[in-house]
Amino acid sequence: MKAKPEELRSLGYSSRKVEYILNTVNALKDSDTFESIKDLKGLGKWSINYILLRGLGRIDVIPTGDVGFRNKAKRFLGVDESGTN
Numbered sequence: 593m594k595a596k597p598e599e600l601r602s603l604g605y606s607s608r609k610v611e612y613i614l615n616t617v618n619a620l621k622d623s624d625t626f627e628s629i630k631d632l633k634g635l636g637k638w639s640i641n642y643i644l645l646r647g648l649g650r651i652d653v654i655p656t657g658d659v660g661f662r663n664k665a666k667r668f669l670g671v672d673e674s675g676t677n
Contacts, residue, residue: 595613600614609634612632615632615633615634616629616632616643620643625644626640626641626644626653641654641655
């Protein structure tokens with residue numbers, strides 16, 4: 593299904609956000625790697641990792657900059673604040 597810009601706008605996205613979304617979708621048609629989309633305007637590292645992990649099912653992507661992920665990983669691994677067990 594292809595979303596039209598006006599459909600995305602009707603969902604409350606700004607024109608700029610619609611542009612970023614459509615640019616990202618077009619870039620991902622050809623590749624699903626961080627390097628292929630890292631230079632797109634409007635996307636940061638967190639957003640790219642989220643898209644790859646959640647949107648494309650890339651379980652090899654680890655969102656190391658995500659505070660929630662880091663906190664859960666620390667609890668799961670039994671690591672205290674100093675970084676030791």
